[in-house]
Amino acid sequence: MPEVRQQVSGAAMSSMKAVVFKGKDRIGVEEVPKPRPRAGEAVIRITTTTICGTDVHIVRGEYPVRPGLILGHEPVGVIDALGAGLESLYEIGERVIVGAITPCGQCFYCLNGSPSQCGGALGGWKFGNTINGAWAEYLLVPDAKANLAPIPRGLSDEDVVLCPDIFSTGLSGAESGGIRVGDSVAVFAQGPIGLCATLGAKLKGASLIVAVDTMPERLVMARRFGATVTLDAAADDPVQEIKRLTDGRGVDVAIEALGRQETFENALRAIRPGGTLSSLGVYSGKLVAPYEAFYAGLGDQKIVTTLCPGGKERMRRLMTMVEHRRVDLAPLVTHHFALDDIETAFDLFSHQRDGVLKVALHPHVSSSQIDAPSHTGAVVVPGANR
Ligand SMILES: [Zn+2]
Numbered sequence: 001m002p003e004v005r006q007q008v009s010g011a012a013m014s015s016m017k018a019v020v021f022k023g024k025d026r027i028g029v030e031e032v033p034k035p036r037p038r039a040g041e042a043v044i045r046i047t048t049t050t051i052c053g054t055d056v057h058i059v060r061g062e063y064p065v066r067p068g069l070i071l072g073h074e075p076v077g078v079i080d081a082l083g084a085g086l087e088s089l090y091e092i093g094e095r096v097i098v099g100a101i102t103p104c105g106q107c108f109y110c111l112n113g114s115p116s117q118c119g120g121a122l123g124g125w126k127f128g129n130t131i132n133g134a135w136a137e138y139l140l141v142p143d144a145k146a147n148l149a150p151i152p153r154g155l156s157d158e159d160v161v162l163c164p165d166i167f168s169t170g171l172s173g174a175e176s177g178g179i180r181v182g183d184s185v186a187v188f189a190q191g192p193i194g195l196c197a198t199l200g201a202k203l204k205g206a207s208l209i210v211a212v213d214t215m216p217e218r219l220v221m222a223r224r225f226g227a228t229v230t231l232d233a234a235a236d237d238p239v240q241e242i243k244r245l246t247d248g249r250g251v252d253v254a255i256e257a258l259g260r261q262e263t264f265e266n267a268l269r270a271i272r273p274g275g276t277l278s279s280l281g282v283y284s285g286k287l288v289a290p291y292e293a294f295y296a297g298l299g300d301q302k303i304v305t306t307l308c309p310g311g312k313e314r315m316r317r318l319m320t321m322v323e324h325r326r327v328d329l330a331p332l333v334t335h336h337f338a339l340d341d342i343e344t345a346f347d348l349f350s351h352q353r354d355g356v357l358k359v360a361l362h363p364h365v366s367s368s369q370i371d372a373p374s375h376t377g378a379v380v381v382p383g384a385n386r
């Protein structure tokens, strides 16, 4: 019966698999409508995405999003459909990434130099926050003209999957901190973002770069990303050690990359008078600045915060750093999973098991196509070739 078959294939064409937030501690793969682009929007077929620490906060109910939302904000893919007005700018089949933050480029905040706050506080962060995200076979990209960033020839998905958020955010910690050549810098916590902040300190020309964490394997990775000294915060008081390394003064810039009272306070105590605390962490509850660490409010210190810079020009810049081999982000991608195995992937990532740094999720690959889920390089990813 041809009519029935047509209906079935028609339904398959207009629906897709996606990971949906169902309420605190509950996510699941569901069949949902495939998005269609309106004017100025694009749909990309996701080939690779990843799980972020922020997604863990969301799933644990620590950052509110609406149930039914598709999570994920780190997309790598291929242009599948273009809305009106984009035909002369992009081509179907073109490989692109999109920043985790998708500014409109037109509003008060965008035009006043705060594109991450597009439309209002945190407003640039739309994917997996206020609109459907990247843990899906297809993703609708708003304001595509400002946000679709073509991937340079020769780069794999793995090379660029950390550009939408992790590299952009980590590097921004060093940029917002105003690091100058010869500065001393301490980076508190060496998760993926902290490691990229360490890398950012190196790129900005810091001399002494102190990486602080409690996991030995992360401190080893910190050396690869530019740390000149590593401190195990479980064994020693990092603030005391940092003072000792800087003639008792403290560092010029400290970067906080975890979002806890303890690391915030340590970062504040670790900077010299007149120094800068550059904060990247996502905090909850109340944050306290103790009077002596704050020099009673008279220490000429600066505290700056940054939400991941996005937009296609930022993405282009970051990808050129990979293209010209100034940075290599691929070692941070330690595991690969099919999207169907999201629960296993999420469990591994959120509990930081098996030396995990970042997991790559592949929506168009089946579990069986990924030989060994914990082995980098064993994955076959159709459409994700260089
Ligand atoms: Zn993120």
Ligand SMILES: [Zn+2]
Residues within 6 Å of the ligand: 103, 104, 105, 106, 107, 108, 109, 110, 111, 115, 117, 118, 119
């Ligand atoms: Zn805007």
